[in-house]
Amino acid sequence: MTLTDELSAIVGAAFADEGLDPAFGLVKASDRPDLAQFQCNGALAAAKGRSENPRALASKISDRLKATGRFAKVETAGPGFINLDLADAVLAARLDALAADERAGGWRRPNPEKIVIDYGGPNVAKPLHVGHLRAAIIGEALKRLMRFVGDEVISDIHLGDWGLPMGQLITELKRERPDLPFFDPDRTGSYPQHPVVSLEDLERLYPKAAAACKADPAKAEEARLATAELQEGRPGYLALWRQFVAVSRAAIEREYADLGVSFDWWKGEADADPLVPEMARAMRANGIVRESDGAEIVDVARDGDKKEIPPLILFKSDGSVLYGTTDLATILDRKRLVDPDRILYVVDQRQSLHFEQVFRAAGKAGIFEENRLEHLGFGTMNGKDGKPFKTREGGVLKLRDLIDMVERRARERLAESGFIEGFSEAEAEDVAHKVGVAALKFADLSNPRTSDYVFDLDRFMAFEGKTGPYLLYAVVRVRSVEAKAKDAGAGEAGPIIIATPEERDLALSLLAFGDAVRASYEKRMPHHLCDHAFRLAQSFSKFYAACRIADEGEARIRASRLTLAAAVAAQLDQALSILGLSAPQRM
Numbered sequence: 001m002t003l004t005d006e007l008s009a010i011v012g013a014a015f016a017d018e019g020l021d022p023a024f025g026l027v028k029a030s031d032r033p034d035l036a037q038f039q040c041n042g043a044l045a046a047a048k049g050r051s052e053n054p055r056a057l058a059s060k061i062s063d064r065l066k067a068t069g070r071f072a073k074v075e076t077a078g079p080g081f082i083n084l085d086l087a088d089a090v091l092a093a094r095l096d097a098l099a100a101d102e103r104a105g106g107w108r109r110p111n112p113e114k115i116v117i118d119y120g121g122p123n124v125a126k127p128l129h130v131g132h133l134r135a136a137i138i139g140e141a142l143k144r145l146m147r148f149v150g151d152e153v154i155s156d157i158h159l160g161d162w163g164l165p166m167g168q169l170i171t172e173l174k175r176e177r178p179d180l181p182f183f184d185p186d187r188t189g190s191y192p193q194h195p196v197v198s199l200e201d202l203e204r205l206y207p208k209a210a211a212a213c214k215a216d217p218a219k220a221e222e223a224r225l226a227t228a229e230l231q232e233g234r235p236g237y238l239a240l241w242r243q244f245v246a247v248s249r250a251a252i253e254r255e256y257a258d259l260g261v262s263f264d265w266w267k268g269e270a271d272a273d274p275l276v277p278e279m280a281r282a283m284r285a286n287g288i289v290r291e292s293d294g295a296e297i298v299d300v301a302r303d304g305d306k307k308e309i310p311p312l313i314l315f316k317s318d319g320s321v322l323y324g325t326t327d328l329a330t331i332l333d334r335k336r337l338v339d340p341d342r343i344l345y346v347v348d349q350r351q352s353l354h355f356e357q358v359f360r361a362a363g364k365a366g367i368f369e370e371n372r373l374e375h376l377g378f379g380t381m382n383g384k385d386g387k388p389f390k391t392r393e394g395g396v397l398k399l400r401d402l403i404d405m406v407e408r409r410a411r412e413r414l415a416e417s418g419f420i421e422g423f424s425e426a427e428a429e430d431v432a433h434k435v436g437v438a439a440l441k442f443a444d445l446s447n448p449r450t451s452d453y454v455f456d457l458d459r460f461m462a463f464e465g466k467t468g469p470y471l472l473y474a475v476v477r478v479r480s481v482e483a484k485a486k487d488a489g490a491g492e493a494g495p496i497i498i499a500t501p502e503e504r505d506l507a508l509s510l511l512a513f514g515d516a517v518r519a520s521y522e523k524r525m526p527h528h529l530c531d532h533a534f535r536l537a538q539s540f541s542k543f544y545a546a547c548r549i550a551d552e553g554e555a556r557i558r559a560s561r562l563t564l565a566a567a568v569a570a571q572l573d574q575a576l577s578i579l580g581l582s583a584p585q586r587m
């Protein structure tokens, strides 16, 4: 139970004792923390239901709450709001439990599920760019969050490895190096194992191929044919395609690893391909497929739709499959493999229509319950001009270059601030990497997932304010406080005693973790957790400025403060690890 759950139960019981629905007892953190810690507004609605004066009802409830002895303050305010402050002893007892909890007070889901989360979605042979950043960062954070609350989570990168770009690459390479054995239709032996293309080749070939197909219909037709032959299993093309995928994957893996992003499955669109015929048969048998100009389509529009939802195209008139077909077959594949309760897709908001069509078709076909498929869309990272972020030259920024740029900037900032003075080169590099990645990730995660945001490296990189570097710095500082106390022989940690306003504020921040985890989880919005981590770091900073720790004279208070510091360290670690940030040992 989170703290507000527990309070809601107490206040709900008071409503029940007045013969009212306990649901009226819903408690939340106060909108006016300067006036009270928590509030309950239920008396207003409850009084309306039985035409009672809301203030009078609120004051009856308040009397019952006072009698529980758990509150330092119970106040009726305005037309019938109830303002609450918890008694310090209650806060202290809750904190003792939190300090002993290995999950640092995080909420746990009562009914965990098995979840497949699809994020990343890079495409073979195309360099990763900033557009892939958000999918990776948000997907990784949600995966970790879901595991933290108890779900069984399987992450799948869902590589784009099976469409027309593959045929375009094959034909482009064929024009450059027609003698490669992969192109010989009469070959019977095996094909070279060692890759005949490098990553640089692929990154050069793909734009060239795409441009050639755009400019020349004959080349486009060749590419279409090669795609079809590949998908029908022409051995030379398949062998070559495997090389494209392997070379690309190695590079993608490196870049994601740099960002602390990893996947359980490295499946791709190609893996779903064998399931397409079966999926289509099931859909036809269901009677939901109809023919339209030679194509096979599924109507997914419904009465009451606010905008037009066009039919999903299962097969084009030439029999080829589209993005939607592949996604439907992938759902079937996942169902066969792990039978998940739910599938989540962390993909650009701009693909929402696609997912709407796929989810409706899956539901209609009985492949997967529609409301157990969720598209978790995200906004774009824009430049200062408000348009999707570009390089100074106007091109798409490669992820690799972005990471390099952020690390370089971190290194400069750290040096300017004297944070890496006397560090070895290896340690300085490690700290710069961690700070740079934290700056980038936190800046992304701290915005509501669905919003756009502006890339502003100087703001992301500041050591003050709501930034990744500030949080890493906070973690390092709490740890150094603990280390100093140990060196000074400050003794053991002990039970919590709350005496000062700063300790009370820190207690409330620590105890809000459960609600923050829950809100982040239920809304699939990591920014609630970012807000929490920032609030906690700030509370600690005020506490540290106002209260002695290692050199506090009174042993009981010193022991309590050591417990507080340890709880902050543990909870910040936990929060940062869910967000995918890693703190250096020192800086």
Ligand code: ARG
Pocket (backbone or CB within 6 Å): 118, 120, 121, 122, 123, 158, 159, 160, 327, 345, 347
């Ligand atoms: N490769 C796709 C793209 O670049 C993203 C894939 C997202 N996942 C999915 N199951 N459709 O747009």
